Amino acid sequence: MPTRWGVFQTIGFERETPDGSRRVETALALLLGDLTEGAPLLRIHSQCFTGEVLGSLRCDCGEQLEIAMRAIAEEGRGLVIYERQEGRGIGLMAKLQAYALQDEGLDTVEANHALGFEADYRDFGLSAAILHELGVGRVRLLTNNPGKARALRDAGIEVVAQVACEAAPNPHSLDYLRAKKEKMGHALALGLTETGGAATIEVAHLPAGAAWFAADAEHLL
Numbered sequence: 568m569p570t571r572w573g574v575f576q577t578i579g580f581e582r583e584t585p586d587g588s589r590r591v592e593t594a595l596a597l598l599l600g601d602l603t604e605g606a607p608l609l610r611i612h613s614q615c616f617t618g619e620v621l622g623s624l625r626c627d628c629g630e631q632l633e634i635a636m637r638a639i640a641e642e643g644r645g646l647v648i649y650e651r652q653e654g655r656g657i658g659l660m661a662k663l664q665a666y667a668l669q670d671e672g673l674d675t676v677e678a679n680h681a682l683g684f685e686a687d688y689r690d691f692g693l694s695a696a697i698l699h700e701l702g703v704g705r706v707r708l709l710t711n712n713p714g715k716a717r718a719l720r721d722a723g724i725e726v727v728a729q730v731a732c733e734a735a736p737n738p739h740s741l742d743y744l745r746a747k748k749e750k751m752g753h754a755l756a757l758g759l760t761e762t763g764g765a766a767t768i769e770v771a772h773l774p775a776g777a778a779w780f781a782a783d784a785e786h787l788l
């Protein structure tokens with residue numbers, strides 16, 4: 568599939584969810600270059616209809632996807648797994664309800680809890696299964712979310728580095744991003760750097776969970 572950043576091989580995956588509900592979960596894998604050598608860049612991206620299609624400024628999703636695809640294209644190899652987990656897994660309708668609660672003063676985590684959901688309702692099992700299927704066992708993960716790196720490691724994928732994938736905040740997204748940083752531990756500088764972008768933070772020799780401290784330290788230098 569030709570894109571603004573390059574021609575990606577695109578593979579669709581689907582499976583019944585392992586919970587026995589017979590629900591089908593789907594994802595797209597966008598592949599560039601040889602992924603069998605070394606540790607290619609990987610972005611696991613969750614669908615955001617409001618941000619990516621409608622241009623909503625409430626979140627950073629659309630820009631994160633662009634940063635990831637550009638970084639992969641610049642290296643000439645890597646992959647994006649695009650998962651259909653709108654609103655950190657709660658779905659589009661509940662996400663709109665959460666937005667209404669945020670307009671009343673709750674933050675993104677409190678709004679999810681008020682609706683009976685966990686702060687992050689996603690499951691990265693399908694992404695891990697896709698990586699195993701593609702024979703990709705080592706990656707450099709484009710994310711600010713240490714939970715995503717942990718989920719992959721738990722599923723047997725070696726995450727040799729967590730690579731920052733941060734968009735510059737805007738006045739509409741700042742509170743949301745601050746909640747992700749302070750309540751969910753995301754490695755976000757929130758405008759302390761001049762521009763957003765991708766920067767590599769090698770974590771191979773750091774203890775588990777230390778990646779985002781390293782990320783903050785780098786931004787503050």
Ligand SMILES: [Zn+2]
Nearest residue numbers: 615618626628
């Ligand atoms: Zn979004």
